[in-house]
Amino acid sequence: xxxxxxxxxxxxxxxxxxxxxxxxxxxxxxxxxxxxxxxxxxxxxxxxxxxxxxxxxxxxxxxxxxxxxxxxxxxxxxxxxxxxxxxxxxxxxxxxxxxxxxxxxxxxxxxxxxxxxxxxxxxxxxxxxxxxxxxxxxxxxxxxxxxxxxxxxxxxxxxxxxxxxxxxxxxxxxxxxxxxxxxxxxxxxxxxxxxxxxxxxxxxxxxxxxxxxxxxxxxxxxxxxxxxxxxxxxxxxxxxxxxxxxxxxxxxxxxxxxxxxxxxxxxxxxxxxxxxxxxxxxxxxxxxx
Amino acid sequence: xxxxxxxxxxxxxxxxxxxxxxxxxxxxxxxxxxxxxxxxxxxxxxxxxxxxxxxxxxxxxxxxxxxxxxxxxxxxxxxxxxxxxxxxxxxxxxxxxxxxxxxxxxxxxxxxxxxxxxxxxxxxxxxxxxxxxxxxxxxxxxxxxxxxxxxxxxxxxxxxxxxxxxxxxxxxxxxxxxxxxxxxxxxxxxxxxxxxxxxxxxxxxxxxxxxxxxxxxxxxxxxxxxxxxxxxxxxxxxxxxxxxxxxxxxxxxxxxxxxxxxxxxxxxxxxxxxxxxxxxx
Numbered sequence: 001x002x003x004x005x006x007x008x009x010x011x012x013x014x015x016x017x018x019x020x021x022x023x024x025x026x027x028x029x030x031x032x033x034x035x036x037x038x039x040x041x042x043x044x045x046x047x048x049x050x051x052x053x054x055x056x057x058x059x060x061x062x063x064x065x066x067x068x069x070x071x072x073x074x075x076x077x078x079x080x081x082x083x084x085x086x087x088x089x090x091x092x093x094x095x096x097x098x099x100x101x102x103x104x105x106x107x108x109x110x111x112x113x114x115x116x117x118x119x120x121x122x123x124x125x126x127x128x129x130x131x132x133x134x135x136x137x138x139x140x141x142x143x144x145x146x147x148x149x150x151x152x153x154x155x156x157x158x159x160x161x162x163x164x165x166x167x168x169x170x171x172x173x174x175x176x177x178x179x180x181x182x183x184x185x186x187x188x189x190x191x192x193x194x195x196x197x198x199x200x201x202x203x204x205x206x207x208x209x210x211x212x213x214x215x216x217x218x219x220x221x222x223x224x225x226x227x228x229x230x231x232x233x234x235x236x237x238x239x240x241x242x243x244x245x246x247x248x249x250x251x252x253x254x255x256x257x258x259x260x261x262x263x264x265x266x267x268x269x270x271x272x273x274x275x276x277x278x279x280x281x282x283x284x285x286x287x288x289x
Numbered sequence: 290x291x292x293x294x295x296x297x298x299x300x301x302x303x304x305x306x307x308x309x310x311x312x313x314x315x316x317x318x319x320x321x322x323x324x325x326x327x328x329x330x331x332x333x334x335x336x337x338x339x340x341x342x343x344x345x346x347x348x349x350x351x352x353x354x355x356x357x358x359x360x361x362x363x364x365x366x367x368x369x370x371x372x373x374x375x376x377x378x379x380x381x382x383x384x385x386x387x388x389x390x391x392x393x394x395x396x397x398x399x400x401x402x403x404x405x406x407x408x409x410x411x412x413x414x415x416x417x418x419x420x421x422x423x424x425x426x427x428x429x430x431x432x433x434x435x436x437x438x439x440x441x442x443x444x445x446x447x448x449x450x451x452x453x454x455x456x457x458x459x460x461x462x463x464x465x466x467x468x469x470x471x472x473x474x475x476x477x478x479x480x481x482x483x484x485x486x487x488x489x490x491x492x493x494x495x496x497x498x499x500x501x502x503x504x505x506x507x508x509x510x511x512x513x514x515x516x517x518x519x520x521x522x523x524x525x526x527x528x529x530x531x532x533x534x535x536x537x538x539x540x541x542x543x544x545x546x547x548x549x550x551x552x553x554x555x556x557x558x559x560x561x562x563x564x565x566x567x568x569x570x
Contacts, residue, residue, distance in 0.1 A: 009395035012387035013403065016447055019384055023444045024410045027421035090312040102558050103551075104317050107324065110550025112505045112522040115543045122330065123323045128338055128536065130326045161320065169561065222414035225507050243416035247508075250420050263417040274412045278405060 034260035052261035062262065064237065065245040066269075069221060072241060076159050076220045077213065083160070084167025084212065085205070089197075091172050105165040117229025120158040124230070144231060148238040155227045155239050162226065163216060170212045174205035207284060214277045221270055242266050324547065331540035338536045353541035363542065366521030369435065370504065371549070373518065376439035378499040381446040382492065389454035390480070394463065407448040418444065419512045426513055435518045438510050442503045449502065450495050457491025490560050497557045504550060521546060 038048040056062050092098045108116070124144050126132040135142035144154040178200065186196050224243035227233070233240035233248070240248075246266065250259035330338055331353050332346040341347070357363040391397070392404060422441055423432070431437035461484070469479040485492065511523040525542050554561065 003394060003396045005397070006395040007397045009391035009397040009400075012391035013397075015384040016388040016407070016451060017403070019380075019440075019443055020407060020410055020447055023422075023440055024413070024418075027418050027425055030421035030424060031417065087312065087316050090309045090316075092309065092313070099558050101313060101317070102561055103554050104320065106554045106558075106561055107547065107551060108320055110501055110504065110547070110554060111324075111543075112507060112546050114507045114522050114525065115546050118525070118539060118543055119323045119327050122536070122540070123326055128330070128342070130322065130344075133342055161323065165320070218412045222412075222416065224414075224416055243414050246414075246416045247419065250416075251512075256420075259420070263414075267413060267417055270412050270414065271409055274409070275405070278408065 031260045031263050034256045035264055038257055048257060052257045053265070056258055056261045056265055061245070062265075065240055065242050068238075068240065069242045072156070072223070073217060073220045075156055076163075077216060079156070079160055080164045080167050080216060081209070081213065084164050085171050085209075087164065087168040088171035088175055089201070091168070093176065102169070105168060108162050109165060111162075113225035114229050116158065116162050117226045120154060120161075120226075121230045124154050146235055148235060151231045151235060151239050154230060158226055158230065159220065159223070163219070167212045167216065170208040171205050174208040175201060178204050207281075210277065210281045210284065214274065214281065217277065218270065218274055221273075327540050327543050330536060331544045333537060335535065335537050350537075353537040354545075356538050357541055357545065363521075363524060363538075366519055366524035367545065369514075369518050370510075370520040370522070373435040373438040373442070373510070373520070374500055374503045376435060377442045377446060377503045378496050380439060381443055381450045381499045382496060385447055385450035385454055385495070386485075386492075389451050389458055390484075392451065392455045393458035394466070404451075407451055411445050411448040411452075413444065415445075415506065415508045419508055422509060423512050432513060433515045433517050437513050438518060438520070439503075441509045441513055442506060444509075445506075446499045446502055450499055453495045453498060454488070454491055457488045457494075461487050493557055494560045497553055497561070500553055501550065 035052055036048055036050070037045040038051070091101055111119070123129045123131045124142075126136050126143060132142060141147075142150050144150045182200050183196070186200060191199075222243050223241055224247065227239050227241060228244055228247075231239045233244045246259060246262055249255050249262060329344070329346060332349055332351070334348055334350050334352065337343075337346070337348050392400065418441075426432045426437045426441070431440065465483065465487070466479065469483055474483065507520070507522045510520045514520065514523065521542065525539060525546075
């Protein structure tokens with residue numbers, strides 16, 4: 001769309017800027033403030049420079065949490081994106097079955113995150129949960145509170161359960177926007193199913209897929225509540241992701257300086273990666289318009 | 290589930306079982322099984338949950354639900370959650386509407402940077418903000434109020450609302466604005482009488498998303514409240530640890546948190562896919 005240059009539009013944006021500034025900039029400045037100071041208690045602070053940043057960037061604890069976080073996000077994207085596309089391609093596209101699928105698939109998305117955790121905590125328990133009990137009956141040694149592999153399996157399958165529908169719904173929206181004429185043309189040309197997918201459906205889903213990747217990456221990278229409820233970050237530190245570690249540090253141990261430096265480094269990593277996704281996305285938008 | 294015309298590229302199949310039907314049935318089964326298990330548990334007594342293992346409640350009881358509806362510490366959690374979620378939705382949409390209009394219609398100094406800055410707030414991990422929020426809101430007297438939680442949730446809902454609304458508004462041709470001005474409409478009248486009805490579905494979807502993300506968030510809501518505005522989700526975590534795992538009540542509370550979402554989904558089911566694509570399909 002052809003936009004006109006008009007600086008008065010700032011007045012329309014102003015309420016949003018003020019509101020977000022109140023709930024984002026002021027708290028963020030507090031974090032910056034803590035990250036460069038040290039305290040002996042009694043609210044007396046003194047300048048500590050970049051000491052906390054050096055400590056965090058070089059600490060093994062941070063490296064481990066960051067490594068687990070990247071591994072988790074990578075696994076999540078590798079499972080949810082293909083599975084989401086696959087489900088979207090199999091969804092009925094009209095009639096009451098389509099409505100039913102949409103409603104049922106959206107259900108996990110609207111469950112409070114700690115309830116998601118509770119559901120899987122119960123579902124996986126060997127004594128009272130369906131999954132745990134079935135595994136035990138089948139003779140599989142499954143216990144997510146003791147075994148690292150089982151804990152990871154539970155957390156990953158929980159996230160797949162929780163968020164694959166988001167990817168599927170996005171892809172479904174993309175597929176719905178393809179005109180029937182494209183398929184008719186493809187049929188006349190005798191295109192194979194794979195060719196239709198590769199040259200018609202996939203390019204048309206490109207925009208929504210990027211949104212899906214962006215949203216899934218951001219949200220999996222800041223996941224906190226669900227694994228915290230299920231495993232509490234354990235066994236040991238096996239499922240302690242960045243947010244869990246941060247909350248432990250800030251609210252559990254009240255190490256304000258290191259926690260603030262941790263926050264900023266964490267935020268910068270997300271910003272950098274999201275900026276890359278976002279730039280790619282807006283460039284695609286421009287090409288299409 | 291028989292999907293007769295499942296994907297547009299295959300010729301209509303007449304058989305009762307199709308590949309599409311099988312895939313969808315399996316996927317929905319995977320989604321619904323854990324929820325069913327929770328429902329199953331919420332209808333059992335605690336003794337039955339711990340002693341026997343059954344796929345459906347043998348000793349059917351509504352006692353767990355009764356506990357929740359009669360105990361103020363439980364049901365006030367639901368009321369608190371709904372109050373701040375509604376407040377947040379109203380605030381987010383009110384401020385996002387003009388901003389989204391500005392982004393979709395005009396270019397102005399620093400617009401692209403501003404848009405990205407707004408989005409960065411959607412990317413900010415709530416864990417980073419939990420402690421500073423607590424301090425800021427305590428110092429201005431917003432701690433443990435519904436408004437406090439509603440404002441905190443604006444952090445990620447306002448950028449999202451602007452993003453979705455901008456997508457929907459960009460789909461409305463600019464000629465409509467110009468025609469309205471030629472016909473002598475003032476901006477305010479044009480916006481409320483002509484423009485908002487045009488993007489009504491977009492506003493509905495945005496409201497749904499604000500509702501959804503505010504409803505499911507727990508970390509900030511729990512950090513910013515203690516008694517007066519405590520959300521149901523926080524009530525669940527605390528009460529359970531105190532009373533030594535009352536599984537039945539916990540399951541019933543969980544089921545009750547799913548219901549508002551399910552109701553809201555039903556109203557927007559035809560727009561939901563477009564909304565998830567942020568109006569950009």
